[in-house]
Amino acid sequence: MPQDIAKVALVTGAARGIGLATTKRFLAEGWQVALLDIDGATLALAMAELDAPDTTLALTCDVAEAAAVEAAFKALMQRFGRLDALVNNAGTAVFKPILETTLAEWQRVLAVNLTGPFLCTQVAAPLMADTGGGAIVNITSISGLRASTLRVAYGTSKAALAHLTKQQAAELASLGIRVNAVAPGPVDTAMAKAVHSPEIRADYHDVIPLNRYGREDELAEAIFFLCCEKASYITGQILAVDGGFDAVGIGLTTLRGERRNR
Template identity: 65%
Template sequence: MTKKTAIITGAARGIGLATARLMSGQGWRVVLADIDSDELALVAQGWDDALAVPCDVSDPDQVAAMVDQAVAWSGGIDALVNNAGVADFRPMGETDLAIWRRIMSVNLDGVFLCSQAAIPHLARTGGAIVNIASISGLRASTLRVAYGTSKAAVIHLTRQQAAELGQQGIRANCVAPGPVDTKLALAVHSPEIRAAYHDAIPLNRYGREDEIAQAIAFLCSERASYVTGQVLAADGGFEATGVGLPALRAV
């Protein structure tokens, strides 16, 4: 049986790398796309059936070249995981236009551009798009005017994709992770934020990269063949708890 091919953006580390490793173990060929070409080259060393392609997802020319390279290598694309993302936590008043644009260009434009370049190929295979949003796109909070808004937009973009691409046989879904110990989270989660997350999450802990990867791989797979337009919060129960006051849970 011919192997299926997945493009995974932001695959040099964190959730993207965990997803690439999991899917590779499940028999997929994986295209690892990331802006960090050094880290990418390191992780791809000796990895059979993986192609590393340095790419800034916010640059339309680089995205087009990455997708061309992927198709030349594999012959087709069966799944696109739009995982590359950047975070920034600061008050609205300190979020200048350059910061806003940087977050939007990677987190939102990147999803739009990679999807648009991959759609003709996904239409040929009846493939799947999985976009990585965040609980910050489902629930508003302080300090995330750019990050949270970009992720809320990714959730709506997923629904737009599902609505429009279904007739081409393409499914589009979204995974909204809760906090996961990656470089991205370490950069923006202070010890106080970490403790508060533990309190607010019914499972009382951060998620692991491989737990998010399992949700992503499921939505890419045939096991999710009738699932499209959905947001799967892999978040330890965070989104479900409207009044998740630690004081109430302790009673």
């Protein structure tokens, strides 16, 4: 690709948190970025913060609505003319016991977290193929790799998204498209700060080898890496960016205590 043609990324759920941090990472490398989010008001605030009208595009869209997704990608192509990377970050959660989760809540979580990436990828892949390929990163979760309470819809949707990632990687490779996933562990996002009590945060610290929450920019680095040429031979992988949370079982807290007492 000629050096004067900037690459283009579309990031869903881009108005805040990991999505906004990822957008900033792309922009720092000279990419043009379409920010897609269902929350138009917060998206407008993000656009004002970025203050980069020549290299950004705001798209208000519900990723669970097929017609809206198609319209958003059409607007992207009219503005930028190409697509090189898609980050399926938009997500929602319901934190309720399994017997209290309603059918409507279950359906909405799966519609956003699983159907959304399916729809966005269906539209994005032909656009990427037209210019020789690209990269897709789905944002799953550590909750899709290990079970916990209050996450029946969320965890199940993210586990299914991890498998969808592998399906997409297998089938889209012939088009020059790599597909991977990033599975965040506990991250200091606004949502985590709102729903994680001090006791929950202490519990997480006890079982994370690095003994802290992740930062949004750390997730953005991993996502950007998987979208760039340095990851050119990586596809079909689920990368846990979790401080080691998924790597350990019981006993970490006790081991730390023994070390402190030596």
